[in-house]
Amino acid sequence: MTERDYCEEALLLSGVHPEKCMKCGKCSGACPSYDEMEYHPHQFVDMIAKGQIKKLMESESLYHCLSCFVCVERCPRNVMPANLVEAVRTLRERSIGNDRLKPDDVAALLDEETPGQLLMAAFRKYSK
Ligand code: SF4
Ligand code: SF4
Known part of the structure; x- marks a missing residue:
């Protein structure tokens, strides 16, 4: 387009x-x-x-x-x-599209306040 x-x-x-x-x-x-x-x-x-x-x-x-x-x-x-x-x-x-969160990006998003479960759910939802 x-x-x-x-x-x-x-x-x-x-x-x-x-x-x-x-x-x-x-x-x-x-x-x-x-x-x-x-x-x-x-x-x-x-x-x-x-x-x-x-x-x-x-x-x-x-x-x-x-x-x-x-x-x-x-x-x-x-x-x-x-x-x-x-x-x-x-x-x-x-x-x-759905390719928003790549495995290599996850580590940088981790901190004490972010529940791991949230990241896993986001990973499933936003990756191909
Ligand atoms: S409020 Fe914003 S969108 Fe509305 S006429 Fe004024 S500049 Fe334009
Ligand atoms: S934050 Fe509110 S006021 Fe500002 S662009 Fe978005 S909808 Fe409009």
């Missing part, structure tokens, strides 16, 4: 119409994960409108979003940026 194809898929999945955005920044201003996110909700809208989804798909911002929907509530144009974050996360997950 091309980057443009991924953008179209994200828009389809999310139901977002980026052309409604008036770039007021209220969504990002209210986002509780602002400091943790490399890309902010208004940037998801703007970048996907410009066909730039690759950087978003590779960003850990996807996992710092709390899915709290504050950005959706604050948007005066009903753009629903959180839906777009969710859609990009879904596309990333799909592109990775």
